[in-house]
Amino acid sequence: MTEEPAAALDRAFFDRPPVAVAPDLLGRLLRCTLPSGTVELRLTEVEAYAGPDDPASHAYRGRTARNAVMFGPPGHAYVYFTYGMHFCLNLVCGPADHPGGVLLRAGRVIEGVDPARRRRSTSRRDQDLAQGPARLALALGVDRTQDGEDVVAGPVFRLLPGSPPPPAQVRSGPRTGVSAAADTPWRFWIDGDPTVSPYRAHTARRRPAGR
């Protein structure tokens, strides 16, 4: 009686533009298996980032060493380091000549609460464990080591069908923390879910000391 692993989403799932993939990711299950523990979460908030046409996308200025994975095959993880201390996890999607991705902004941990809580020592409630993109990456144990990992059938990640919410519960709005293309409603979330991160408009960084 071997337990059959649940069927993963088809690879063609990611062979669509980010704006089409993003809302379709809501309610899906992402499982991450690492030596430090296995964590599975239900995605509740995502953001789409397109390619050269999207000034907010890391792919906007062309291929670099950092964003090379975005220009590779869809269905892989793009992990970047930001603000000097945080990692964020994206899923690469769209045709190879239209590099894009979906930022995973929030989710509800449904398995592996213990390892997630160990990594998120400051988190008080279960709903806070993956509430926000950097928190989500930390709860899963993701860092740059996972950059480029296969999300469909890789040893680390596995994306499962899960239970998509009814269309009426899917909401959209401006992307968070983005100064460019702020009027593009490419952030999608499950309405009323407590794990969705609070919206915060982009705030300009204060001038360095010394006036």
Added chain:
DNA sequence: GGTAAGATCCGCT
């Protein structure tokens, strides 16, 4: 070689 801004989070007021 220097510098400014960044797909953020947390603690304090």
Added chain:
DNA sequence: GCGGATCTTACCT
């Protein structure tokens, strides 16, 4: 609600 932490990336000279 506001500002500090902390460092990588990319653009400018």
